[in-house]
Amino acid sequence: MQTVAAAVTMVRDDAFFLKAWLRHYGRLFGRENCYIINHGRGPEVAELAQGCNVIGIPGDPHPNFDMKRWRLLNGQVNGLRSYYRHVIVGDVDELVVLDPAEGNLLDFLAQQPMRRVLTPVGLEVIHRPELEALGAEDSILGPRRHLRLAPHYSKPCVVSLGTKIARGGHFTQASKLFTPEGLYLFHLKYCDFPQYVAAMDRRNRVTEEVGVGVKQAAIGRHWFGEARGEDRALFEAFAEVPIEEGFDFSRVRRRMHRSWKPRGETGYWQFDRPDVQKQYLLPERFFGLF
Template sequence: MQTVAALTMVRDDAFFLEAWLRHYGEMLGRENCYVVNHGRGTEVADLAQGCNIIGIPGDPHKSFDMKRWRMLNNFVMALRCYYNHVIVGDVDELVVVDPATGMDLRQWLETVPANRVLTPLGLEVIHRIDMEHETIAGPILGPRRHVRPAPHYSKPCIISTGTKIARGGHFTQYGKLHAPDELFLFHLKYCDLGNYAATMDRRNHVSAATGATIKEAAIGRHWFAEARGEDRAVFEAFEGLEMQEEFNLEPLRRKMRRTFRARGETGFFEFDRPEYHTQYLLPERFSGLL
């Protein structure tokens, strides 16, 4: 059995795909990376050369996210036949191990028993446009070092047992929480104002093509132009988040563990996902990691 595979689905998002490939492709080897090319885009195919590229039709569909996660669920379970761990998530979500361990993610997973689900702590990389003026032309962490807690992205995304993953990847039907202190998921949506605006333009176009309203579509509100707001104002608001003196995230993980419970009668499990109004400066050891 191979140690770990990484799986994502992407359409057009070259900026995030390049970061995904730098991270997982270099660490795991591209032969252990699986990219679902939604719409069979040539740019995605070119960037992901050497990976296992799975081309699928790109027709607009109101239930896009439901179909996507049904497919990803089945791919994860198939890959488990050949890998001890499968990392699955959106192309702008990257899992890392704290460099203080002295190991990268692959090395760290070699020490982790199989037959479980791992849930990294979600952190959103934010572009502080009032103080971070460097253009991203390679690694993201370094030019960007501010993060905010993102419980919505504390996703059970490293799978090594038979389970079902909910739409969006936010819940599984695995009844125990494994949230190691050294494991993080960095969400990159807000890491750069310019890229954010371009990405939102594309997603607004995709949602419009479905012909669905916000209530009808099984995708997030942020895909719709009418729910978007003004881009610069979104980033200016990051200045108002309360800066924490230390990079101490243990209270957030304690909250996850304390509130872990069944999600009603769905068969899935969840924990509280409060909205934090805080931010942290990443320690220098994370620079260059993504």
């Protein structure tokens, strides 16, 4: 049984994203090294996650949902570090990916020094409905090959150091930044238009059940209907994002390091996360990873 890496997430009803998460980490690490917190004890989540370590918790709506969620995830990560060299933690629609040109993610992590937090470059997998068919149920990369640069999703999510992760997973209290070449975080929120609509409908229902506004809740603003906008217009706008030649993010990593600094007096560290409008074509060597 391997003890190099484990993956941890929390999920509620998001079967489409959970299937991709399981295809990716289950295949790489083995399901016995995947830890899934089943928020609300959904039977579909339990069924899909057979062979994984599933922890069922109550799903009652709460205005401090994100604070409670990351308190639990921090505890899981710090506990599992006693048994694994590295623990990957994040939302179910976020997958840490190693460029296949650099090898296998598990082998890569086995060679990484410990007592670090690794920060992949964030890229959003986007669906271009005018170019790509609807539906990506069995495989996402390949049917989807357009990526948008997403500094907000360059998250410090590969942990082998005792540290605290901030709500949302965007910052940690680790004072050194490590951004290995070829390591990415693929955010899947926009990877399929029908799945996006369905997921946003579910999130809007959750915030309606909570019964408070954005300012009164510790829940991401994007979960609220008032911040949603028009779904189809959002996806149509992807066509306007300029396409960059190649697939080289060395300048992005250098900018992250140049802007690295304490996040005020919070104890957390950060780099600048500019709103950069750039789109890339995914090289074929990534196709079929999940």
